Amino acid sequence: QKEVEQDPGPLSVPEGAIVSLNCTYSNSAFQYFMWYRQYSRKGPELLMYTYSSGNKEDGRFTAQVDKSSKYISLFIRDSQPSDSATYLCAMSTYGGATNKLIFGTGTLLAVQP
Amino acid sequence: DTAVSQTPKYLVTQMGNDKSIKCEQNLGHDTMYWYKQDSKKFLKIMFSYNNKELIINETVPNRFSPKSPDKAHLNLHINSLELGDSAVYFCASSHQDRGNTEAFFGQGTRLTVV
Numbered sequence: 717q718k719e720v721e722q723d724p725g726p727l728s729v730p731e732g733a734i735v736s737l738n739c740t741y742s743n744s745a746f747q748y749f750m751w752y753r754q755y756s757r758k759g760p761e762l763l764m765y766t767y768s769s770g771n772k773e774d775g776r777f778t779a780q781v782d783k784s785s786k787y788i789s790l791f792i793r794d795s796q797p798s799d800s801a802t803y804l805c806a807m808s809t810y811g812g813a814t815n816k817l818i819f820g821t822g823t824l825l826a827v828q829p
Numbered sequence: 830d831t832a833v834s835q836t837p838k839y840l841v842t843q844m845g846n847d848k849s850i851k852c853e854q855n856l857g858h859d860t861m862y863w864y865k866q867d868s869k870k871f872l873k874i875m876f877s878y879n880n881k882e883l884i885i886n887e888t889v890p891n892r893f894s895p896k897s898p899d900k901a902h903l904n905l906h907i908n909s910l911e912l913g914d915s916a917v918y919f920c921a922s923s924h925q926d927r928g929n930t931e932a933f934f935g936q937g938t939r940l941t942v943v
Contacts, residue, residue: 724869752934759833759919759934760872802870816885817932819872 719743722805722820731829735792739805739820742786746807746818749781751790754802754822763803764790795827832856833935835920841941842910850905850938852920860884861903862921862932863895872919878903879925910942 722739729735737751747768752760764779766772766788772779778791788807792799802822808815833854842848854861862877862885877885878897892908903920920935 754870757937757939759921759936761934762931765931804870804872806872816874816877816887822870822872 717742718821719818720805720807720820723823724821726824726826728826728828729795731795731797731827733795733827735795735799735825735827737790737792737803737805737823737825739788739807740786741788741807741818743807743809743818744783744786745809747810748808749779749788750806750817751777751779752804752806752819754804756801760804792825795825797827797829800825800827833920833922833933835918835935835938837938838936839939839941841943844910844912844942846910847906847908848910848940849907850918850920850940852903852905852935854901854920854922854933856922856933858922858924858933859900860923860925861897861900862923863903863905864919864921864934866917866919866937868916876905907940910940912942915940915942 720741750765751763754760766779766781769781769783776793780789802824804822805820806817835852860879863875866872875889876895881897894906897903917937919937921932923932
């Protein structure tokens with residue numbers, strides 16, 4: 717079993733829909749939780765990061781962490797065709813450079829105009 | 830201005846060859862990384878360097894040898910390439926005090942071994 721599980725999709729939604737992307741994890745020591753967006757043939761770019769539990773909002777994006785359930789989510793409101801990409805969750809036990817980022821396998825999202 | 834740049838972007842080579850990938854960052858970061866992304870998009874860390882010192886070395890065949898001549902550069906040399914080495918290799922960088930929470934990735938080098 718992988719440390720971080722993510723539904724690979726693909727997930728297809730109409731423009732304007734609310735999108736929910738999720739990851740589950742097994743290591744209760746994870747404290748830093750990140751979402752990266754990766755367009756086709758590009759490198760991952762950091763969308764949001766959260767420390768420990770709680771919510772964080774940035775424009776149309778909201779990240780949620782529920783450490784008791786070992787579950788994190790990314791919500792995208794008013795989805796746009798430009799949001800079509802692979803979304804990777806990532807997590808680490810602490811923020812020091814000696815610590816590794818553990819990635820999920822990514823969810824491919826397609827927003828249909 | 831590209832923050833993290835890798836060369837080459839594409840690399841097609843025969844089995845048994847030796848090849849290098851170069852990475853440079855102009856963000857003033859002190860930590861750099863190599864990640865490998867397989868055909869299923871799974872991204873896994875290979876190495877990380879902090880101030881030119883190797884600090885993470887995952888279970889990677891010793892045919893892979895990273896080198897960091899200075900804080901802004903991290904190269905990856907691969908000897909005796911195998912078919913299974915075909916993947917996209919990403920370089921990334923960050924500040925040590927923020928660790929991996931704000932890592933910036935390059936565009937990737939798509940390596941195909943034939």
